[in-house]
Amino acid sequence: MAVFDMDGTLTCETYYTYYDTMMFIEYCLRDHPEKTSDELKQVAASIEPGYKADEALARNFAKAYAGMTVQELYDYAVEFGKKYTSSFNNMRYIENTYLPMAELVEYLYDNEFTIYVISGTERTTTRAIVANSPIKDFVTPEHVIGTDFEVKQRGYENVSSNMDFKYENGDDLVFTGGFVQKDLNANKSIYVEREIGQRPILAFGNSSSDTSMMNYAIDDRNPYPAQAYMVVADDSEREWGTQKWDEKSAEYAAMGYTPISMKNDFGQIYPDGVTKGAVQYNKNDWVVDDAAIKQAA
Template identity: 25%
Template structure:
């Protein structure tokens, strides 16, 4: 039995720095009991209720891995891509990376007295999310870039690790890494056990997600894609150093997701899993045949947030994780729609 049976990496690289060791300890320990529970039976998806979604997923995996089946897909082509926010962990009431950025800007405020009277930084420092959102996407991006640029790669990693180790969700009162979805951990583990390679394809920042993805999801950093900022190389005091800049190379959302997949993976996935209209193009790219001769089995999956009691219920009108066009397109494309309230026996790890 390995931690990976709970969605953790069995062969993760040693974490560097005190903050990363803290995150490793805090994240790993709570899932030991989950790993023991999962090893007790042969059910690959113990946190899923019997239903159409579960049956469709298991049926798909069985047919693409059966060498006697006409739908067999070689292991090299078994690529599965997962969105992160709202698909692998929660995203309400604000994307967790955005909350990190607000906290980071407040920490940096003493070094930037001009921010005290300048929007959108004044709202960010005051914790005024409505005021920040009133500045539009341009204002939000200024705050995000200020929190993610002009810093070494190592310092940024330490900052995120420290934040994850010490911060609590504003309404749930628990660590952000406690708000990952147990059923999705099981799904990724099930896919990997059947020869799939799992990738994260997120609108969130690639450097942010890479801090925790291997230990939390079992996905190594080279299999993480996200919105990417530029960086430069310098020798500082004789030490090779990467400096994060404020220039965006790729916005890995909506149409940017297929572009990121094309650039980094170089193979078209046969399964894509998302939860919002930001994932629409990724599911289209994955599932729509390129020609009449393209008969490779493919699956699109959408997580519909319908559980207001255990998590949140939202879709078409939500400003975070809006699910509208993709929900309408799902029946036409044959995409599996997971109803969180009905299909998941458990939402978060215990």
């Protein structure tokens, strides 16, 4: 069994940030400002490079999608993926998969590995991304684990216990705006244990938020020999990578991980025709002043 982080490991996270964050910005400021509070519009407009993809931000994501059914959020994630990013030329957001990593997933699958994607992105959104990516035939929906927002049965959103009612034909499952858990750091190892029930023998990540999952795999108590790999974003020519190979490779090797260089180990990162854009980020891409935000509503 092999586990993969998604953002920055399987897919791009540098245009100028994660798929789910760009989706939140577009939802609040372009696609559905009429459904979005002024507070959430301000949050969306304030996101710039260097922001923290932390639990506080994820809680705002959950609020934005309150009232949507699970299927509606899935469908919106797919539709958003059809949009083009300005951080790269000729790239839709859904075309964000690192091709060498997709080849690796296929290779492992062909050699009878079960593949799991363990992501900090919300679970339904992660499933939509995976199902529309080059790895769709190798990772089934039940093998996608991500951050969880609260889901309730429509009409019972304010009932404290789900034991007090039953699902009937035609009922909808909706997001309440509540937040359950962010799938990063120690939660990654907890999710693996809770939902899979065994230690992986291969783990792939790209940042400190993945180390718990990596360490859980290579823990001495794993009954099988295990290995962990870290993708280093050191390619500044084809990608917006800023990491220094010498520094990160030494750091990861000291932690027991094998580093992977995007610059030197990836023959081709994205599909033919995709190139790095002239600029990574243009603040004018979104309305940012208070008057414009309120007018958009």
